[in-house]
Amino acid sequence: MEPGFYAIAAADPDRLAVIDADGTETTYGALLARVNQVSHGLRARGLTTGDVVAGMLPNGIDAIVMLLATGQIGLYYVPINWHLTASEVAYILADCDAKVVVAGPGYAVPGAETGTDGLAAGQPADAPGERTSGAVMWYTSGTTGFPKGVQRPLPGAAPEAILPLYAWFLGEVVDLTPGDAVHLVTSPMYHSAPCAHTQFALHLGHTVVIAPKFEPLTILELVERHRVSNAMMVPTMFHRMLQLPEEVRDKFDVSSLRQVIHTGAACPVAVKRQIMDWWGPVLYEYYGSTESAIAFAVKPHEWLARPGTVGRPAPAFEAKIVDEDGNELPPGEPGLIYVKSGLGTFEYRKDPEKTAASMLGEWYTPGDIGYLDADGYLFLCDRRTDLIVSGGVNIYPAEIEAALLEHPAVADVAVIGVPDEEWGHNVVALVQPAEGVEPGPALTAELLEHCGPRIARFKHPKAIEYRPRLPRTPTGKLSRSSVRAGYLAENAGSSL
Template sequence: MADISALPGFYRIAEADPERRAVIDADGTVTTFGELLARVNQVSHGLRARGLTSGDVVAGVLPNSLDAVVMLMATGQVGLYYVPVNWHLTEAEIAYILADCDAKVVVADHDHPVPGALTGTAGLAEGQPVTAPCDRSAGAVMWYTSGTTGFPKGVQRPLSGAEPEAAIPLVAWFVGEVCDLRPGDEVHLVTSPMYHSAPCAHTMFALHLGHTLVIAPRFEPAVVLELIEKHRVTNAMMVPTMFHRMLRLPAEVRDSYDVSSLRQVIHTGAACPVAVKQQIMDWWGPVLYEYYGSTESTIAFSVKPHDWLKHPGTVGRPAPGFEARILDADGEEVPAGEPGMISIKSGLGRFTYRKDPAKTASSMRGDWYTPGDIGFMDKDGFLFLCDRRTDLIISGGVNIYPAEIEAALLEHPAVADVAVIGVPDEEWGHSVVALVQPGPGPRPTVEELLEHLGPRLARFKHPRVIEFRDELPRTPTGKLSRSRVREGYLSG
């Protein structure tokens, strides 16, 4: 293979080393960098042939696949915004996003047809040249927020107008500083849907660093472990519920897979219980890199394995180019160790919510963005999350954080999953309810679970009600959907 360490990103790497493996799709099909670049160039030409110019929007309703990768990289070199759409949404929800973003071209796949959409990238590529388009300029991905507090909105950043290669050295330096990822002959495992920001961003990072993408057909613990062993995966992006599910495999199954190739497993998306993260590192070694941020703020805090082991539970210090403050209800900074609203200032420049200046303004205090999370920073500047502001339970005037209770319950060997919510209470304002999904084997009793919590949590944090559920609702990326849990519980 060619030395690609000094080449600025995917397009230049593909020209210099066309036989390098770029994508191993879910069905095992291998696509080289040269083959991928040829299809990317054809689709870029195809989009321009349909009249799209810089600043226009293209949407993809695509599961993880070669087509999804092609759309990312094709729009990324001709100055277009690309909106990856969650194909699990209803037809009405998808239609809302497509209308809101003003998509001029929509690409879907055979299994998830969308009215008026092209099926796959073949139609865009057909008859188009494989050479690079002229007047290349960087595009951007416009992800839509989850919409937990209203209709989802696109998070939009201005286009630079520069060629795609201009920003790659800075991007490569940043992910190197945060995650120790470097250009070279590495293998990245895609485990989560690319319509979410972190999995999508890491897909692009991997290609710009010359890594090979391995696309998992779905997240199943044994399937993922098999792919790691088979392809000698060196890095991956995961969410904490994946760790939890893998730890539930019998010890003899876990031990049957060789995961020694792993060097960086980056996780984000939800708070990871300390016990779960420690068990994964006992199994895989000190390879877990964590960062905290959002679609709006990107990677705002990060922590490497050895720093986390010294500060268990932290999500890290501010990433390069970021500043952070913890504020009280009046917007005043609080002392170290005291919880408050997390506020972030980014060196990446400001974002806007597409077509919603009021929402943009309400989320900002000058140059500072508030993601809506509660946390505290210790004296060394390490951030510890408490919970989402919207999930905070106030009972008897005391703040109670569901994530803390969930982490403690997940340490019980008979608990597979848990959701803690606050429900209205005439006397206390809210009371704590835990909905527990048992693991295989004998179901624990309520008394056993409360006894388990005894040495771990103050009594006022103990759930007043514990009920059992066969399954708890989660998003495709593994985030617990507390809103659906709460709605289901209250309606029942």
């Protein structure tokens, strides 16, 4: 089977394409007809190559249609996070210069079309003329300042001309191949990785199953019912899965899983080992960013031989670690990670200064600290912005969080640095106790004792505080800067 949704749908229209969250099934042929109608509808609105369309759409057929329609008529498509405030949405729409906005029925976006019905109405279902590849333009999360659109040059070729390259790349890094397979969507498609994996599942001829939301039992039930073969998840999902009682886990048949790809945050070694003990050696990991795409990747058996690594540079990528002066560091020395891609460049829309600030010549930094071992495998330490310097020593919060997450009483944890006149920063752990666990001095003592054999004494939290819940995005990302700001606001004037 040659890769490419459009060709697969034309050759095998009865093939099952999507099983929506409500159980509705859509074939490749029916999906292609809708995609073509919306493509004609967008052109009827006067859009031409290089124009921008935005969508605030829940996971489902409309979101998929917009990806595939813009992808064959040379448009940029901007998926918008439906959790944003009205002012945040307005900022993105103004910044991206969207000429058409499509929103789900429950989202109040001024001037937006409701769903794709209006665009498709009265339009032909045959392929549009002069087909040329579009691109998705994701807006970064904006943890510092306003979010910016990550814009790549349009390929200037029909989708069929470029899809084989992407199919080859996915095959190299995560062993996904064209043919009969089932992909499970577990996260919102306004994020880059879930969106890309949904799109490419269809380009590989797979069936896409959309989970209504992430709930461990729901996910396991869908895997068993639909014989799911591949999915994309994040480490917090694994942690929640592992909190299920063993007798509950054993009720579900997960033997169909072949590739469970994870990204988005560092995965504690203990968590990853436990999932592979349960599901088998099926966890594929990659590391990158919206800007760099997949820069490093590691397959299950490679990881088992080097626990904790996020892999070696992906095909067409180079990597180096540099110090604060831009000098390249030798293996084993932590520093700022830089990557260079042979697959194309990017720029931040309307912000050449921000683009330049993230580059070192042709090299881009995601802003993370890590080191390469002697064989070129990358090990992450943490975000540069989250680094804690206490007594002149660098402390990486992710390492402490991984140790605490190994304790069964911990459902979630965020480790932050709190300013201290003597030490520079003190380490504070904010812990969300597991269900039914009573927080208090006894638990604090137990957690500190638990840290003893796992991390050096100087890394132990100076204080452990408890929270009913920690703020994470639907894809499991924790913004320590937001947690830190909230903590400092709550504790203004106090000292540890």
